[in-house]
Amino acid sequence: MVKQIIHIILVSCLILIRIETQAQNKIYKTSTGKISFYSETPIENIDAHSSAMSSAINPTNREAAALVMINSFKFKNSLMQEHFNEKYMESDKYPKATFSGVINENVDLMKPGNYNVTVTGKLTIHGVEQNRTINAKITVSESLQLHLKADFNVKLEDHKIKVPEIVFHKIAEVIAVKIDADYNLK
Amino acid sequence: MKKFVFVILILNISVKLLAQEDLLNSLENEQPQSKQLVFASFKGTRLINLHTIETLGKGSLDFRISHRFSDFSTGASNLWGLDGPATIRLGFDYSVSDRFTIGIGRSSYGKLADGFLKYRILRQTMDNSMPVSLTGLVTMNLSLGKDPNKTVLGVDKYEKFSSRIAYMYQLMIARKFNEKLTLQISPTLIHYNLVMNLNDKNDILALGISGRYKITRSISLTGEYIFRINNYTPDQSDLYHNSASIGMDLETGGHVFQVFVTNSFAINEVQFIPYTTSRWDKGQIRLGFNVSRVFAVSRSAKDQKDKIKGEKKW
Numbered sequence: 001m002v003k004q005i006i007h008i009i010l011v012s013c014l015i016l017i018r019i020e021t022q023a024q025n026k027i028y029k030t031s032t033g034k035i036s037f038y039s040e041t042p043i044e045n046i047d048a049h050s051s052a053m054s055s056a057i058n059p060t061n062r063e064a065a066a067l068v069m070i071n072s073f074k075f076k077n078s079l080m081q082e083h084f085n086e087k088y089m090e091s092d093k094y095p096k097a098t099f100s101g102v103i104n105e106n107v108d109l110m111k112p113g114n115y116n117v118t119v120t121g122k123l124t125i126h127g128v129e130q131n132r133t134i135n136a137k138i139t140v141s142e143s144l145q146l147h148l149k150a151d152f153n154v155k156l157e158d159h160k161i162k163v164p165e166i167v168f169h170k171i172a173e174v175i176a177v178k179i180d181a182d183y184n185l186k
Numbered sequence: 187m188k189k190f191v192f193v194i195l196i197l198n199i200s201v202k203l204l205a206q207e208d209l210l211n212s213l214e215n216e217q218p219q220s221k222q223l224v225f226a227s228f229k230g231t232r233l234i235n236l237h238t239i240e241t242l243g244k245g246s247l248d249f250r251i252s253h254r255f256s257d258f259s260t261g262a263s264n265l266w267g268l269d270g271p272a273t274i275r276l277g278f279d280y281s282v283s284d285r286f287t288i289g290i291g292r293s294s295y296g297k298l299a300d301g302f303l304k305y306r307i308l309r310q311t312m313d314n315s316m317p318v319s320l321t322g323l324v325t326m327n328l329s330l331g332k333d334p335n336k337t338v339l340g341v342d343k344y345e346k347f348s349s350r351i352a353y354m355y356q357l358m359i360a361r362k363f364n365e366k367l368t369l370q371i372s373p374t375l376i377h378y379n380l381v382m383n384l385n386d387k388n389d390i391l392a393l394g395i396s397g398r399y400k401i402t403r404s405i406s407l408t409g410e411y412i413f414r415i416n417n418y419t420p421d422q423s424d425l426y427h428n429s430a431s432i433g434m435d436l437e438t439g440g441h442v443f444q445v446f447v448t449n450s451f452a453i454n455e456v457q458f459i460p461y462t463t464s465r466w467d468k469g470q471i472r473l474g475f476n477v478s479r480v481f482a483v484s485r486s487a488k489d490q491k492d493k494i495k496g497e498k499k500w
Contacts, residue, residue, distance in 0.1 A: 027209075031216065054213045065209040071222070077482040078243020078281075083437070086226045087403045092312070092365065095222075100210040162403075 026185045028057040028109070028146045033181030035068055037154075039172040046080065048073040055181055057146065059109035064119055065100040066179075088161055094127040104133075112140050119150075128159040136179075146183040151176065222312035227319060227362040228370075230442040230478055231279060231287070231304075233396045234410045234431040235450055235458055236372055239321040239360040241287045241306050247481045248279040250291070252453045254474040257464060267472050275453040280483070295452045297331040310362060323356040327456050349380035352456045356394075366400040374412075376456050383419060390460045391415040398435065406435040408446065412459055419460075429462045433474075444476040 033053030039046040050073045055066035070091040075081040085091040101121015109115070115138045123132045136150040154175045156163065228238040231248065242248055252275040256267035264270075277291030277300075285306040292299050308320040329350045333343045344350055353376070360370035372394035381388055396410040410431045419425065433446020449471050450458035464470030 054216060056209050056213055058209060063209050065213055067210065067213045067217070069217070071225075077480060078246050078284075079480045081243065082226050096214075098210055 025058065025060045028059060028183035029186045030055050030181050030183045033066070033068075033148075033179065035177065035179050035181075037073075037175045037177045039175050041172070046075070048075045048081070048084065050074065053179070053181060055148075055183070057103075057109065057148070057183060062103035062107070062109070063101070064103060064121070065098070067096055067098045069096050070094065088163075089126055094125075097123075097125045099123045099132075099134075101132075101134075107138070109138065109140055109146065110144065112142050112144070114139050123154075125154060125159040126161050130158050144185050146185075148179065148181050148183065150179040153177070224310040224312055224319070224362050227310070227360055227368045228398055229406055229435040229437050230444065230476075232444070232476060232478075233370075233398065233408050234433050234444065234446045234448060234474075234476075235429060235453065236394050236396055236410055236412070236455070237304065237321075237323055237356070237358065238396070239306065239319045239358045239370060241285060241304060241321070242279070242281045242480060244281050244283050245483050246279075246281045247483045248281075248478055249481070250275075250277045250279065250476060250478045252277070252474070252476045254448070254451055254453060255472050257470045257472050258447075259469040259471075273451055273453060291454075293452070293454050293457075295454075296329055296457060298327055298454050298457065299330055300325055300327045300454055302326070310360075318359050318361045321358045321360075323354075323358065325354040325356075325455065327352045327354070327454060343380060352376065352378045354455050356455070367397070369395075369397040371395055374455070374459065376459060378456070382461065385420050387416070387418040389416070390418045392459050394459075404437050406437075408433045408435055408444070410448075414460065425463065426460060427462050427465050429458050430466055431474075441480075442476075442478045444478075446474055447471045448474055 031054040032051055033055050034049065034051050035053045036047070036049040050068055052072040053066060053068040055064070057064045070089045071085050073081070073084065075084065099119075099121060101119045103117045103119050105115070105117045107115045107117060117136050117138055118133050119136055120133045121131070123130050123134075132152070134150055134152045136148055139147040141147070154177055156173055156175065228240050231238060231240045231242060232250070232252075254273050256264060256270050256272060258266045260267050260269075273293065273295040275291050275293040277289055279287055279289035281287050287304040289302045289304070290300070302323060302325040304321060304323045306319070306321050308316055308318065310316055310319045329344070329352075333341075336342045354374065355377075356372050356374045358370055358372045360368060362368045374392040374394060376390040376392070378386070378388050378390075392412050392414050394410065394412045396408070398406045398408045400406045408431075410429070412429045414422070414426075414428060427449065429448065429450040431446050431448035431450070433444060433448075436443045436445070449464040449466050450462045451464065451472065452458040452461070464472075
């Protein structure tokens with residue numbers, strides 16, 4: 001019994017220490033990450049950009065998270081933008097897309113250099129969660145600024161994004177997403 | 187001891203998960219708490235005959251074709267009005283900014299050219315700090331026809347150019363109650379420089395009530411009714427009737443296709459609000475449709491940057 005209590009105390013201490021160390025460490029952050037997606041259609045290409053992706057990478061435990069508001073995506077055609085929000089993404093119900101995961105490779109992001117990494121975690125779009133592994137290129141500069149580039153594909157049906165019954169634009173089943181973001185240590 | 191190791195492992199894993207969630211949560215907490223604007227109160231910038239509070243995004247050019255067939259009551263030989271005579275309006279709307287639209291058009295009925303300025307004054311927000319959207323509209327209308335009675339009477343009523351002009355001023359107040367239902371009221375003032383009939387008044391007051399109800403993602407039911415408020419002509423209730431229409435919006439990507447039945451033959455407000463002569467109860471209704479195609483004319487990267495930074499927020 002006494003042993004168990006000691007164990008519990010020990011474990012609690014361990015957890016506390018972990019949380020403490022995490023709180024003290026600096027984290028790479030951005031709130032102006034660029035994210036865009038592209039889909040070629042016979043009539044009009046669908047091409048949207050947002051420069052308001054917020055993201056964080058913790059160099060200590062190599063955790064990464066990203067978030068973008070769906071209605072921050074800008075289209076050239078404002079009507080398309082409205083349809084995208086209203087009919088496809090239902091952004092009043094599901095206002096954001098998120099990713100939260102861990103970098104698999106054992107890289108030290110506090111050292112300048114180029115790193116090709118894979119990030120495994122949960123991608124949530126349109127309220128539907130998917131486990132994904134995404135390839136990313138990370139460049140850490142001498143002044144400890146981090147630049148991340150990533151390309152990945154999103155299948156519409158994976159996230160239950162329905163293409164409406166009557167639509168003149170044939171929308172591709174798979175959308176190519178590009179991310180390009182500069183992080184600062186905070 | 188095994189148990190102990192297992193417990194530590196489990197706890198570590200859960201702490202790790204917790205931390206990941208924390209990283210995401212910290213991002214969510216740092217999101218700027220900007221006011222989210224309500225969008226897509228209506229599918230288009232027109233409902234049936236009336237304007238809606240909607241304007242298109244900056245740099246959009248909207249080409250519109252509005253078409254009304256003849257009465258159903260003309261019977262089978264006239265294919266229930268589809269043989270015509272029909273009336274048509276062609277128009278271009280251009281969005282100078284996200285709030286400000288200018289437009290021109292030409293109706294076949296009465297050879298009427300029109301130009302308008304439309305400005306979004308207020309926008310409804312998601313958090314209800316602004317419960318309604320408010321849009322103002324001013325139109326100027328120009329009759330381009332010849333005076334048909336000139337040879338008979340020897341007087342040209344269009345001798346002065348200003349006699350060809352009529353104006354309309356309209357405020358639109360709309361609220362999107364939920365994803366499906368939007369209602370709008372439109373107090374309207376119409377001014378004719380030269381009255382239509384001898385004993386008419388120059389000014390006509392009216393109140394439009396319109397609404398839409400979304401059935402599916404691409405289809406909405408629409409309806410419109412316009413009350414005429416003041417007495418602007420003798421025998422007003424016998425000669426002229428309130429304009430009433432029901433229809434549906436079909437939206438197909440870059441187009442909005444609106445199809446409806448209405449008792450108004452004319453398409454321009456200064457004509458159909460005061461001078462609709464057909465009645466629903468006599469079957470004098472007609473099929474009509476509006477087609478709109480939106481082209482993106484210009485939207486520079488700089489605009490997009492400015493938009494993201496956020497401007498006036500309601």
